[in-house]
Amino acid sequence: MKNIIVGQSGGPTSVINSSIAGVYKKAKELGYDHVYGMVHGIEGFLNEDIIDLDDYLKSEENYELLKRTPSAFLGSCRYKLPKIEEAEDVYEKIFEIMEKNEIDSLLYTGGNDSMDTVKMLSDYAKEHNKKQTFFGVPKTIDNDLPITDHCPGYGSCAKYIATSLKEIIRDNESFNKNRLTVCIVEIMGRHAGWLTAAASLASDGNSSGVDAIYLPECEFDLDEFLGRIKKLAETKSSIVIAVSEGIQTKDGKFVCELGADDRAVDAFGHKQLSGCAATLANIVAKETGLKTRAIEFSTLQRAASHLASLTDINEAEECGMRAVEEVNKGNTGMMVTLNRTSENPYKCETGVYDIHDIANVEKKIPFEWIDEENKSMKKEFLEYARPLIMGELTPIFKDGLPQHLVR
Amino acid sequence: MKNIIVGQSGGPTSVINSSIAGVYKKAKELGYDHVYGMVHGIEGFLNEDIIDLDDYLKSEENYELLKRTPSAFLGSCRYKLPKIEEAEDVYEKIFEIMEKNEIDSLLYTGGNDSMDTVKMLSDYAKEHNKKQTFFGVPKTIDNDLPITDHCPGYGSCAKYIATSLKEIIRDNESFNKNRLTVCIVEIMGRHAGWLTAAASLASDGNSSGVDAIYLPECEFDLDEFLGRIKKLAETKSSIVIAVSEGIQTKDGKFVCELGADDRAVDAFGHKQLSGCAATLANIVAKETGLKTRAIEFSTLQRAASHLASLTDINEAEECGMRAVEEVNKGNTGMMVTLNRTSENPYKCETGVYDIHDIANVEKKIPFEWIDEENKSMKKEFLEYARPLIMGELTPIFKDGLPQHLVR
Numbered sequence: 003m004k005n006i007i008v009g010q011s012g013g014p015t016s017v018i019n020s021s022i023a024g025v026y027k028k029a030k031e032l033g034y035d036h037v038y039g040m041v042h043g044i045e046g047f048l049n050e051d052i053i054d055l056d057d058y059l060k061s062e063e064n065y066e067l068l069k070r071t072p073s074a075f076l077g078s079c080r081y082k083l084p085k086i087e088e089a090e091d092v093y094e095k096i097f098e099i100m101e102k103n104e105i106d107s108l109l110y111t112g113g114n115d116s117m118d119t120v121k122m123l124s125d126y127a128k129e130h131n132k133k134q135t136f137f138g139v140p141k142t143i144d145n146d147l148p149i150t151d152h153c154p155g156y157g158s159c160a161k162y163i164a165t166s167l168k169e170i171i172r173d174n175e176s177f178n179k180n181r182l183t184v185c186i187v188e189i190m191g192r193h194a195g196w197l198t199a200a201a202s203l204a205s206d207g208n209s210s211g212v213d214a215i216y217l218p219e220c221e222f223d224l225d226e227f228l229g230r231i232k233k234l235a236e237t238k239s240s241i242v243i244a245v246s247e248g249i250q251t252k253d254g255k256f257v258c259e260l261g262a263d264d265r266a267v268d269a270f271g272h273k274q275l276s277g278c279a280a281t282l283a284n285i286v287a288k289e290t291g292l293k294t295r296a297i298e299f300s301t302l303q304r305a306a307s308h309l310a311s312l313t314d315i316n317e318a319e320e321c322g323m324r325a326v327e328e329v330n331k332g333n334t335g336m337m338v339t340l341n342r343t344s345e346n347p348y349k350c351e352t353g354v355y356d357i358h359d360i361a362n363v364e365k366k367i368p369f370e371w372i373d374e375e376n377k378s379m380k381k382e383f384l385e386y387a388r389p390l391i392m393g394e395l396t397p398i399f400k401d402g403l404p405q406h407l408v409r
Numbered sequence: 410m411k412n413i414i415v416g417q418s419g420g421p422t423s424v425i426n427s428s429i430a431g432v433y434k435k436a437k438e439l440g441y442d443h444v445y446g447m448v449h450g451i452e453g454f455l456n457e458d459i460i461d462l463d464d465y466l467k468s469e470e471n472y473e474l475l476k477r478t479p480s481a482f483l484g485s486c487r488y489k490l491p492k493i494e495e496a497e498d499v500y501e502k503i504f505e506i507m508e509k510n511e512i513d514s515l516l517y518t519g520g521n522d523s524m525d526t527v528k529m530l531s532d533y534a535k536e537h538n539k540k541q542t543f544f545g546v547p548k549t550i551d552n553d554l555p556i557t558d559h560c561p562g563y564g565s566c567a568k569y570i571a572t573s574l575k576e577i578i579r580d581n582e583s584f585n586k587n588r589l590t591v592c593i594v595e596i597m598g599r600h601a602g603w604l605t606a607a608a609s610l611a612s613d614g615n616s617s618g619v620d621a622i623y624l625p626e627c628e629f630d631l632d633e634f635l636g637r638i639k640k641l642a643e644t645k646s647s648i649v650i651a652v653s654e655g656i657q658t659k660d661g662k663f664v665c666e667l668g669a670d671d672r673a674v675d676a677f678g679h680k681q682l683s684g685c686a687a688t689l690a691n692i693v694a695k696e697t698g699l700k701t702r703a704i705e706f707s708t709l710q711r712a713a714s715h716l717a718s719l720t721d722i723n724e725a726e727e728c729g730m731r732a733v734e735e736v737n738k739g740n741t742g743m744m745v746t747l748n749r750t751s752e753n754p755y756k757c758e759t760g761v762y763d764i765h766d767i768a769n770v771e772k773k774i775p776f777e778w779i780d781e782e783n784k785s786m787k788k789e790f791l792e793y794a795r796p797l798i799m800g801e802l803t804p805i806f807k808d809g810l811p812q813h814l815v816r
Contacts, residue, residue: 014583042585073579080588165810169712172480172813176421178449181487185708208813280687297707301592305576308716311809391809402718402798403572406579406615 003104004033006326009040009047010141011112011119012080014073015155016162016307017318018141019407021111022075023068024322025139026055032330038105041409043079043112044119048092050099058407067407069315070397072307075409082115083122086129093126100134107135107329111322113142113153117337117361124335124357135329138337138357139321143304145196148363149355150339154321155304157314157390160200162306163189163299164391167204167212170297171242179239181293184231184286187212188279188298192248194366195219197303200387201244202379213241214377218248219366222257227282228289230377235292247278257281308404312393317350324352348389410511411440413733416447416454417548418519418526419487421480422562423569423714424725425548426814428518429482430475431729432546433462439737445512448816450486450519451526455499457506465814474814476722477804479714482816489522490529493536500533507541514542514736516729520549520560524744524768531742531764542736545744545764546728550711552603555770556762557746561728562711564721564797567607569713570596570706571798574611574619577704578649586646588700591638591693594619595686595705599655601773602626604710607794608651609786620648621784625655626773629664634689635696637784642699654685664688715811719800724757731759755796 008025010018022039029037041051053076059065068075084092100108110120117138124136140147145156167187174185191197195217205211213234216222234241249257258278283296321338328336337360339353371383397404415432417425429446436444448458460483466472475482491499507515517527524545531543547554552563574594581592598604602624612618620641623629641648656664665685686703694701728745735743744767746760778790804811 014580045585071579072576074583077585078583079585161809165715166709166713168810168813169479169714170708172478173421173708173712176481176485178453178484178486203810206808206810206812208815295707297709298705300702300704301577301580302573302704302709305580306573307576308572388808393809394806396803399801401613401795402568402800403575403610403613405613406575408615 003035005036005038005103005105006034006107006109006329007038007040007052007105008109008111009043010074010076010078011043011110011116012078012142013304014078015141015143015304016072016158016310017154017314018111019071019075020069020315020318021139021141021154021322023059023065024319025109025326026059028323028326032326038103039076042077043081044083044096044110045079045081046077047099048095052103053409058409064407067398067405069319070307070395070404071406072305075407077409080115083119086122086126096123097132097134105134107137109137109139109325109329111139111141113144113147114362114364117147117357120337121335121357121361127334135332135334137325137329137334138360139325140337140339141318143197144191144194146194146364146366147360148365149360151342151350152340152390154314154318156196158307158310159197159303160203160387161311161391162303162309163197163200164203165309166299167201167242167244168209171204171209171212171240174242175240177239182235182239182241184235184241184283184292184294185243186279186283186286186294186296187242187244188247188277188296189244190299190303191218191246193218193364195246196367198244198246199367199379199383202384203387203391212244213238214243215379216243216245216249216377217367217372218246218250219369219372220374222249222251224251224285228286231286231292232290235290245278245282249278260285308397310395311391312395313390315395320352324354328354345385410442412443412445412510412512413441413514413516413736414445414447414459414512415516415518416450417481417483417485418450418517418523419485419549420711421485422548422550422711423479423565423717424561424722425518426478426482427476427722427725428546428548428561428729430466430472431726432516432733433466435730435733439733445510446483449484450488451490451503452486452488453484454506455502459510460816465816471814474805474812476726477714477802477811478813479712482814484816490526493529493533503530504539504541512541514544516544516546516732516736518546518548520551520554521769521771524554524764527744528742528764528768534741542739542741544732544736544741545767546732547744547746548725550604551598551601553601553771553773554767555772556767558749558757559747559797561721561725563603565714565717566604566710567610567794568718568798569710569716570604570607571610572716573706574608574649574651575616578611578616578618578647581649582647584646589642589646589648591642591648591690591699591701592650593686593690593693593701593703594649594651595654595684595703596651597706597710598625598653600625600771602653603774605651605653606774606786606790609791610794610798619651620645621650622786623650623652623656623784624774624779625653625657626776626779627781629656629658631658631692635693638693638699639697642697652685652689656685667692715804717802718798719802720797722802727759731761735761752792
């Protein structure tokens with residue numbers, strides 16, 4: 003018997019299931035008997051909650067549906083493994099379940115935290131002379147894993163953001179100057195601004211794009227922000243500004259806490275929490291008298307598989323396939339990476355890298371790609387990001403709605 | 410010379426431009442010399458701000474782009490004509506500009522308020538023996554115009570809502586019961602719940618759909634709402650609830666004012682305004698201790714032309730064409746309607762109706778289509794709405810983004 007298991011962990015994306023598809027396809031090609039899936043990641047695995055992917059993916063139609071299904075098909079978790087020395091029993095249980103089910107290799111798709119799980123398990127195996135192998139498959143809309151050029155999940159989210167912003171800008175431009183609305187759009191990414199920076203892609207031959215981009219990499223200055231809006235309002239009939247959920251003031255306070263801390267308190271004395279865009283929209287309305295609107299992309303941005311990037315879907319699938327190839331060769335304790343081998347035309351190959359250099363490290367946008375004075379992205383960023391949103395995989399529609407594969 | 414002009418008014422939709430396309434196509438077929446467009450509706454027309462659509466729509470490519478362009482291509486306005494007896498000069502000016510430019514007919518796309526403009530202008534023409542004709546083309550995401558079976562703009566918005574809810578539900582289901590999130594989604598439609606009701610379409614063979622729907626047609630009871638959530642939380646690992654922005658309590662207070670009125674007041678004593686979903690999410694979090702998330706579809710729902718319904722696009726185009734045919738025959742003071750002539754298969758034809766019976770009248774959801782106890786829609790609504798979201802018109806992508814036509 004030759005069996006393999008794959009799990010999903012952390013926040014969902016539009017393409018995380020393509021990696022599962024890739025794992026299944028390559029494992030079957032390489033003669034694995036069973037390709038198992040953990041239900042709700044390592045947390046579910048500890049309860050032996052596993053499924054056989056043969057039960058879902060044998061038909062070509064279901065395979066295609068899985069590639070178009072957002073969020074974690076297997077179910078995800080946010081379970082952090084305890085340190086080895088503190089809870090040997092947890093590790094013993096994992097290996098016990100693997101041995102019982104004759105599972106040779108465990109693949110884990112996720113971001114920084116999930117790669118830590120791969121690191122701990124492969125370290126434990128090495129220390130205890132276990133033969134099982136462990137491999138990481140990158141996945142995060144935040145695009146903040148180091149070493150890899152970019153992360154599966156990012157391109158589709160960026161495509162959703164740029165497309166939706168084009169539509170929001172068109173909408174906001176429909177009235178004349180008398181009805182100017184300042185639209186503040188909040189984008190995910192608390193520490194790294196990769197997604198917010200993707201707002202710059204909305205500018206193309208038929209869209210003027212957003213008027214400013216506020217990244218968590220740069221200090222947020224409320225006076226500068228208000229001054230910029232007042233100046234834009236002198237001439238423009240539409241203002242659309244992209245802000246990261248994670249922008250902070252000089253003293254390290256999140257902007258979404260500005261409203262809550264010293265402003266809005268409800269009748270019971272509780273802080274009234276609202277998003278960063280809503281907080282800023284309220285402040286702008288009060289300070290300038292302009293009409294404002296706050297839009298938060300929320301989970302839409304990471305779940306909109308109907309608008310996924312084909313490049314992203316394909317790369318996610320390739321990452322899953324590569325991980326299987328590697329463990330099949332006996333490799334362990336590494337993550338699949340994406341290496342850009344050519345800029346123009348864009349070419350990208352998979353590689354592998356030691357998990358110890360990846361787990362728990364966060365990659366931010368290089369400062370030299372940011373035009374801080376003009377609150378915009380330089381051409382280096384545009385050249386980096388544009389290829390990642392290319393191509394579409396048309397949803398399979400039934401009765402007017404995109405179809406998904408469910409467990 | 411035989412000239413016609415068309416204008417757009419009120420809130421934008423994904424398909425309002427298809428009606429402009431239809432007007433242009435039919436007018437050219439019928440030998441009109443110039444097909445003009447008002448920039449920013451009747452407000453811009455009063456400043457003689459008009460364009461010749463030949464400058465934009467002669468190529469087949471641009472025509473196809475226009476059908477895929479959201480928001481008002483011509484620019485919209487929210488200008489309400491004064492009463493005839495109060496401001497004859499405004500009416501005289503409109504007819505003066507029409508005569509100067511040899512414009513025989515004026516078409517206006519919009520909702521209730523815009524149909525009032527058509528009514529006033531055709532009434533004025535009749536009273537003053539003017540030969541110019543005026544016709545309304547229905548357009549509103551709110552779907553609240555009377556007489557017509559439904560309104561262009563509604564189907565695309567409903568398709569966006571149902572698709573996005575399927576994706577939000579998938580996302581919300583990714584974690585297990587320990588990480589249950591109550592997701593409250595706010596949908597447009599302050600007085601009529603047609604759009605919020607479209608949340609019911611998210612339930613299909615691979616989605617369990619939303620857990621409850623709160624319409625503005627029904628009185629909102631906070632205790633019932635909290636009780637329902639607590640009950641759902643006993644068994645479910647994901648809760649997604651759709652609420653209309655316009656839901657009101659027994660004493661006629663909008664739910665979004667609940668937070669503002671007696672709860673959140675900022676340091677300056679200003680009411681802190683937030684949306685209805687955000688208000689409810691805060692209340693649920695405090696009263697139940699559950700994790701909550703508020704999502705507002707905001708302008709995304711009315712601008713997402715990348716996900717427009719082909720049925721809707723085609724019907725919007727046909728409405729524009731029919732209006733031209735009518736004024737070409739000398740008819741005036743009417744609006745184009747959509748008449749459903751067959752249920753299964755769905756068939757729909759355009760008709761016409763006296764504008765006096767339409768302007769300023771609001772159509773709500775029939776009570777017998779609402780299952781108030783279970784907070785869901787009955788099959789009568791589903792059968793009504795499902796055909797309207799059918800079909801897709803693939804966007805024209807360039808560099809990974811849908812392209813639009815701009816003025």
